[in-house]
Amino acid sequence: MTPQEFPQLITAALAVLDYGQAPETLYDPLRYIMGLGGKRIRPQLTLFGAYLFTDDLGPAVKPALATEVFHNFTLLHDDLMDQAPLRRGQPTVHEKWNPNTAILSGDVMLVRAYELFLDLKPELLPAILRRFSQTAAEVCEGQQWDMNFETETTVSIAQYLDMIRLKTAVLLGFALELGARIAGAPEADAEHLRQFGTAIGVAFQLRDDLLDVYGDAATFGKRVGGDILSDKKTFLLLTAQAQASFTQQEILRQHIGQPVPDAEAKIAAVRAVYDELRIRAQTETLIETYFQAALQHLDRVAAPEARKAPLRHLTLQLMERES
Amino acid sequence: MTPQEFPQLITAALAVLDYGQAPETLYDPLRYIMGLGGKRIRPQLTLFGAYLFTDDLGPAVKPALATEVFHNFTLLHDDLMDQAPLRRGQPTVHEKWNPNTAILSGDVMLVRAYELFLDLKPELLPAILRRFSQTAAEVCEGQQWDMNFETETTVSIAQYLDMIRLKTAVLLGFALELGARIAGAPEADAEHLRQFGTAIGVAFQLRDDLLDVYGDAATFGKRVGGDILSDKKTFLLLTAQAQASFTQQEILRQHIGQPVPDAEAKIAAVRAVYDELRIRAQTETLIETYFQAALQHLDRVAAPEARKAPLRHLTLQLMERES
Structure with missing residues (x-):
């Protein structure tokens, strides 16, 4: 089995998973969202x-x-x-069915996720489920911070970075650590892999923030400028707000959290402030910092270089994606 | 430690549980609902x-x-x-906070529930978590059936009994089985306890249905007749619908699923049909059937009679409660 074959292996294994049968109104939404596809990055890790x-x-x-x-x-x-309304271009579960179905089908998915660990060797199980549970709770914490930030007037850059670490990055770290633990890797190596995964997770999210403003409309899957339009407190906006001159502050204040008569004008005005402040280059520098820190953790993992190379390659691919 | 001390032990252990700290908007609702009290029947079991x-x-x-x-x-x-709007006389979490908080705090509670198993001996863990996960999925299935029934025109009595078994009874069965497995009980005894708990769970729910119609307004915590008012397809209504004469069918049709100009008149009319059909006695007979079946399972558990007696006593107490 080579890493090139991982995606097929995952697709085949997902295809034969039995989530449950009755009532269909509970399990169909689960099969639906799992069937929407995606890059399956976490199981690959x-x-x-x-x-x-x-x-x-x-x-x-x-x-x-x-x-x-x-x-x-x-x-x-x-x-x-x-x-x-949409997930991967298709109606979301609460739209296609209803909110209650989305709640309950989600609940049973969390149960099914736990079940998928239970064939592990019993001696591995407590530590792995402890780490999984901690990670799962952190993901909930990250989502709650993200929702809190929507109504908070002051969010620091440190708070934002911590939010994206919890909401999206720790699960990538856990996914890698999990594989290492199952393979019987030494604790130190599992920990380096966790840190590698978490750091690339933060870098990926920062890159998402960047693409949302500076992505190519032709290749980027979503509307460019969507974060600006929705006043999302991203790294770019928080950095701009922290560094803006009085004039720039005034421009941001005119557009952020205000009614939007002209969407394109709002996006252009905010992006002009970003450009003046060189927010793009600053974000790229921070991404590179996380990326290099990640690679240093990978370097320290005691595994054959020939086996690390494809993981480095996948990470680089994901970093350079345009959508 | 005697069974009389179980409630104090549970209260004390719950009091020192650390569910998590930040963000408070995630963990306060969890502490709030756990703090609303209740009889703590499941941990006692x-x-x-x-x-x-x-x-x-x-x-x-x-x-x-x-x-x-x-x-x-x-x-x-x-x-x-x-x-x-209310749970144990207090505002529900989605009312006191908001729906999103209720979703996310609930999610992290499920994670915390799993975590509370992880100190078990590793050799016990896979079987117990498999049974817990199966039970948790069944509870979701029961809730989904219950929601489906609201919009279905024909629900059979067998379907209804299966719904309450899944939604409420299997967790009581699991709670008992869990204790037995932790104590190293033989498989057969754990299974008898599970069946005992599931049967009393169905009996409890049928008794709830009965109290909702025939309970004493002074001691019953909720409005008597609430199920009739909301057209809830309980064992009582489904049995009445199955056995009603043409005239009685017509009375039920006039009131069930129709606008309610006079709540007391609706309750009185439906209850009059129940009385004519001796629905109360029929429900009591079914409750007694489940209760006797439960006790037979308890009889077959290979444990000292002196230890079974307090469990039988608690069960009887819960069966005879008036609210």
Whole structure:
């Protein structure tokens, strides 16, 4: 089994998962959201975490799927909380069914995620489920911070970075650590992989923030400028607010949190302030800082260089994606 | 430790549980709903399940709390789905905070429930978490059936009984089985306790249905006739619909699923049909059938009679409660 085959392995394993049958109104939404696709990054990372230390990836497969089921559970409930109409271009579960179904189908997904760990060797189980539970709680904390920030007037850059670490990055770290633990890796290596995954997770999210403003409309999947339009307190906006001159502050104040008569004018005005403050370059520098810190953790993992190379390659690919 | 001390032990153990700190908007609702009280029946049953086989109840305490945290998680999400304004006479979480907080705080409660099992001996953990996960999924299935029934025109009595078994009874069965497994009870005894708990759970719910119609307004906590008013498809209504004469069918049709100009008149008319059909006696007979079946399972548990007696006593007390 080579890393190029991981996506097929994950697709095949997901295809035969039995989430439950009756009532269909409970389990159909679960199959629906899992069927919407996605890059399956988290289960790939779990397989990578194992592959660094062993050729026997079998025991890592179901726990790898657990990270994907959990991730989709968070998407399902987050979409409901955010009242998002679409997910991967398709109607969200609360739109296609109703809010109650989204709540309850999400709940049972979290249960199914836990179940996917239970074939692990009993001696591995307590530590892994402790780490999974901690990660799951952190993801909830991150989502709650994100919702809190919407109504808070002052959010610091440190708070924002901590929010995205909790909401999105820790699960990537856990996915890698999980594979390493299943493969029997030493504690120190599992920990370095966790830190590697968490750091690339923060870098990915910062890159998402950047693409939302500076992405190519042709390749970026969403509307460029969406974060600006919705007054989202991203790293870019918080940095601009922290560094703006009196004149720039005034421009930001005229547009952020105000009625929007002209969407394109708002996006252009805010982006002009970003440009003056060189927010793009500053964000790229921070992304590079997280990325380099991540790579240093990977360097310190005691695994064959030939096995680390494809993981580095995947990470680089994900960093350079345009959508 | 005697069974009379179980409630104090549970209260003390709940009081020192650390659910998490920040953000407060995530964890305060969790503390709030756990603090609303209740009879703590499920953790008591877990302690009983262990007490039948051992004097060492220590390892059963945190898993006992897991059943209570899980139960309150289901209350939190069910109250949101049912748009219930009050829980134990206090505002529900989605009323006191907001729906999104109810979703997310509930999610983290389910995670905390799982965490409370993780101090168990590793060799016990897979089987117990498999049974807990199965039970948790069944509770979700029961809630979904209950919601489906609201809009279905024909619900059979068998479907209704299966719904209450899933939605409320299986967790009581699991709570008992859990204690037995932790105490190292033989598989057959754990299974008898599970069946005992599930049967009394169905009996309790049928008794709730009965009290809702025939309870004493002075001692019953809720409005008598509430189920009739809301057209809830209970065992009483479904049985009446199945057995009604043409005339009685017509009376039921005039009131069920129709606008309610006079609430007391509706309750009186439907109750008159119930009385003619001796629905009260029929329900009492079914309750007694479940109760006797439950006791037969308890009889077959290989534990000292002196230890079973207090469990039988608690069950009887709960059966005879008036609210």
